[in-house]
Amino acid sequence: MVKRMISSSSTRCRIREAIPGIHLGLFHPGKLNSITDVPGVLVNTHSIIKPKTEKHHEVNTGVTAILPRSDCWKSACYAGIHRFNGAGEMTGSHMIAETGLLASPIIITNTFSVGAGHEGAIRHLLRNTRDANGLSQFFALPVIAETSDAFLNDISTLAVRPEHVIQSIDAANSDPVPEGCTGGGTGMTCHGFKAGTGSASRRIPIPNDFKPLQQNQDHWTLGALVQANYGAMEALRIGGVSVGLKLAKDRKEGGGLKGLPYPTEPFTAGSIIIILATDAPLGPLQLQRLAQRATVGLARVGGNGNNYSGDVFLAFSTATAIPPFRNARGEARPNLPQTLLDEDMNGLFEAAADAVEESIYNSLCMAETTIGPVGRRAEALDLDEVRKLVEPRLL
Numbered sequence: 168m169v170k171r172m173i174s175s176s177s178t179r180c181r182i183r184e185a186i187p188g189i190h191l192g193l194f195h196p197g198k199l200n201s202i203t204d205v206p207g208v209l210v211n212t213h214s215i216i217k218p219k220t221e222k223h224h225e226v227n228t229g230v231t232a233i234l235p236r237s238d239c240w241k242s243a244c245y246a247g248i249h250r251f252n253g254a255g256e257m258t259g260s261h262m263i264a265e266t267g268l269l270a271s272p273i274i275i276t277n278t279f280s281v282g283a284g285h286e287g288a289i290r291h292l293l294r295n296t297r298d299a300n301g302l303s304q305f306f307a308l309p310v311i312a313e314t315s316d317a318f319l320n321d322i323s324t325l326a327v328r329p330e331h332v333i334q335s336i337d338a339a340n341s342d343p344v345p346e347g348c349t350g351g352g353t354g355m356t357c358h359g360f361k362a363g364t365g366s367a368s369r370r371i372p373i374p375n376d377f378k379p380l381q382q383n384q385d386h387w388t389l390g391a392l393v394q395a396n397y398g399a400m401e402a403l404r405i406g407g408v409s410v411g412l413k414l415a416k417d418r419k420e421g422g423g424l425k426g427l428p429y430p431t432e433p434f435t436a437g438s439i440i441i442i443l444a445t446d447a448p449l450g451p452l453q454l455q456r457l458a459q460r461a462t463v464g465l466a467r468v469g470g471n472g473n474n475y476s477g478d479v480f481l482a483f484s485t486a487t488a489i490p491p492f493r494n495a496r497g498e499a500r501p502n503l504p505q506t507l508l509d510e511d512m513n514g515l516f517e518a519a520a521d522a523v524e525e526s527i528y529n530s531l532c533m534a535e536t537t538i539g540p541v542g543r544r545a546e547a548l549d550l551d552e553v554r555k556l557v558e559p560r561l562l
Contacts, residue, residue: 168257172475174477178533178534179276179347179533179534179547179550180533180550181200181528181529181532181533182405182525182528182532183200183410183525185532185553185554186405186406186553186554186557186558186561187249188219188406188558188561189389189406189557189561190406190561191367191521191525192369192517192518192520192521192524192525193517193521194371194517194518194521195367195369195370196367196368196369196370196516197368197369197370197388197390197524198396199342199343199368199491200234200343200366200367200368201204201341201343201344201366201367201368201390201396202233202344202366202367202368202390202392202442202444202532203341203342203343203344203366203390204368204388205368205388205390205391205444205445205446205485206388206446206485207235207236207237207356207391207446207485208233208234208235208236208341208390208444208485209234209236209237209336209339209340209341209342210231210232210233210234210339210340210341210342210350210366210549211231211232211333211335211336211339211340211394212230212335212344212345212350212351212364213229213230213231213232213334213335213338213350214228214229214350215227215228215229215230215326215327215353216353217326217538219430219540222485223321223323223324224256224322224539224540224541225319225320225321225538225539225540226320226321226353227316227319227320227348227353227354227537227539228276228277228280228316228320228322228326228327228351228353228354229331229348229349229350229351229352229353229354230274230275230276230280230284230287230327230331230332230335230351231274231275231276231349231350231351231352231364231394232272232273232274232332232335232336232339232350233273233274233339233392233442234272234273234336234339235269235272235273235373235444235483236485236488237274238269239269239270239271240270240272240296240305240441241270241490241491242272242461242488242489242490243269243488243489243490243491244268244269244453244483244484244485244487244488244489245261245267245268245269245450245451245454245483245484245486245487245489246263246267246269246451246469246480246481246482246483246484247267247451247452247455247456247457247481247482247483248260248263248264248452248455248456248458248480248481248482249344249449249455249458249459249461249462249479249480249481249482250478250479250480251461251465251472251478251479251480252472252473252474252476252477252478253477253479254438254474254475254476254477255312255313255314255389255438255440255476255477255478255479256278256281256311256312256313256477256479257311257312257313257440257479258281258285258308258309258310258311258312258483259271259308259309259311259312260493261311262308262323262480263310263481265387265472266403266451266491267450267454267484268451268477268480268491269310269449270307270491271288271292271307271308271309271310271434272288272291272309272310272339273310273312273442273481274287274288274309274310274311274312274335274336274338275311275313275314275350275352275394275440275442275550276311276312276313276327276332276351276353277313277314277315277316277317277322277327277351277354278313278314278315278316278322279318279323279325280313280326281311281313282462283312283325283328283329283331284309284311284313284327284329284332284334284514285309285326285460286332286344286386286534287328287329287330287331287332287333287336287557288307288309288311288330288336288429289307289309289365290330290332290333291332291333291336291337292309292328293303293313302385310481311559312394312440312481313351313394313438313440313477314351314394314396314397314438314439314440314477315397315437315438315447316353316354316355317440318354318356318539318543318545319354319355319356319361319537319538319539319540319543320353320354320539320540321539321544322542323450325416336352337504338401339372341438344364344366344392345364345368346363346364346365346366346529346530346533347361347362347363347364347365347529347532347533347534347535348361348471348517348534348537349363349364350363350364350394351363351364352364352365352394352396353529354537354539355394355395355396355437356396356437356545357395357396357437357527358397358398358399358400358402358403358404358411358468358469358531358533358536359395359398359400359411359414359415359418359422359545360397360400360403360531360534360545360546360547360548361383361531361534361535361536361537361545361546361547361548362395362396362527362530362531363395363530363534364392364393364394364395364530365392365393365520365525365526365527365528365529365530365531365533366367366390366391366392366393366471366526366529367390367391367521367523367525367526367529368388368389368390368391369388369389369390369518369521369522370386370387370388371386371387371388371389371514371518372385372386372449372514373385373386373387374511376505377511384536386544387445387446387447387515388445388446389440389443389444389445389447389463389515389518389519389522390439390443390444390445390522391424391442391444391461391519391522391525391526392442392444392521393415393439393440393441393442393524393526393527394439394530395439395516395526395527395530395531396437396438396439396505397437397438397439397470397473397476398437398468398469398470398471398479399409399411399415399469400415400418401415402469402470402471403468403469404467404468405468405528405553405556405557406557406560406561407467407560408556408557408560410553410556410557411423411469413556414482414536414549414552414553415447415544420530437473437476438476438477438478438479439465439470439476439477439527440477440479440527440554441458441461441464441465441478441479441480441481442479442481442482442483442521443457443461443480443481443482443483443519443522443523444482444483444484444486445457445482445483445486445515446483446484446485446486447484447507447515448484448486448487448505448506448507449482449484449486449487449506449507449512449515451505452480453506453507453509453512454483454484455482456509456512456516457482457512457515457516458480458482459517460478460515460516460519460520460523461480461482461519461520461523462478462480462520463519463520463523464519464520464521464522464523464524464525464526464527465478465523465524465527466523467520468527468528470527482519487527489512495550508516531548532548532550534547534548535547
């Protein structure tokens with residue numbers, strides 16, 4: 168008999184509700200505990216779910232759109248990227264590495280839909296940037312990132328179309344990010360369980376000696392959003408407890424899922440995209456360093472950067488609005504705010520690791536059991552079982 172590893176309750180919840188008292192860092196979360204706590208950041212998740220038909224297998228996929236600000240095409244942010252393991256794609260990354268500027272929405276989807284994401288983003292740009300002759304006078308390299316949902320999605324259908332991307336950009340808002348089986352994370356798995364989209368945020372006190380342009384503000388906010396699709400079950404740790412070893416043992420003893428021999432389901436290499444946003448005034452190199460700290464949060468949960476894993480991270484700051492092509496458009500030079508001293512970044516480094524760790528947990532805790540092509544199945548993490556394993560180890 169196959170042992171079902173799914174919560175006894177149909178109601179899913181975030182990690183803080185699932186395991187009250189779990190330690191998730193020293194800094195408090197923002198009001199929403201979401202990347203949209205960062206002022207101006209907008210997000211939408213657009214899911215595409217279709218049952219099996221004569222023409223295709225089950226479709227479980229989608230698009231996530233992140234806007235650094237509502238006019239991000241014309242008002243760039245400083246940004247930095249980090250490649251932990253590069254078996255994946257993030258378009259526009261070379262431009263960011265060269266200029267330190269992000270001047271587009273960030274689209275996250277599945278591996279085969281990078282082209283649709285790119286076309287949709289460009290079509291969105293062209294709606295409002297043609298000149299009197301109907302010609303484009305704007306240069307843009309949109310940021311499209313991917314992980315593969317081929318285990319639970321008939322990825323060959325190319326279900327994500329440019330119009331879905333446009334719709335997601337238009338619908339981006341400041342509400343809490345829907346988590347689990349949503350948007351680009353609809354068909355993703357993590358550590359052998361159903362996962363997908365997750366988010367969290369932290370509030371970092373502003374140093375007492377840093378007050379220019381911050382007279383009415385006592386903290387900065389850092390938010391994370393992940394599309395989690397990586398990792399072996401045995402490697403999963405929650406709150407420092409190696410829960411994956413016990414859960415994997417139970418699955419082995421149960422003979423796997425739906426008759427599939429352990430550990431063929433789901434993929435164990437996979438990938439993860441991590442986006443960090445903050446309103447702290449950071450320059451491009453500082454944001455590159457901040458993006459690197461996402462690796463710490465990933466490692467806490469059990470991510471090792473496997474050979475075929477695409478672990479690509481991007482961090483941006485909304486503190487400065489920069490015309491990306493000032494000379495071509497004739498805008499005045501912006502007044503750039505004072506940036507942090509490197510020695511004052513430790514709080515942001517810590518917050519980045521903590522928010523990423525919690526975001527991955529939320530992607531797992533909020534996801535629901537999903538059935539894909541040829542009977543493939545990704546079970547939701549059994550929150551009751553995890554609680555029993557973790558709570559006795561809490562300080």
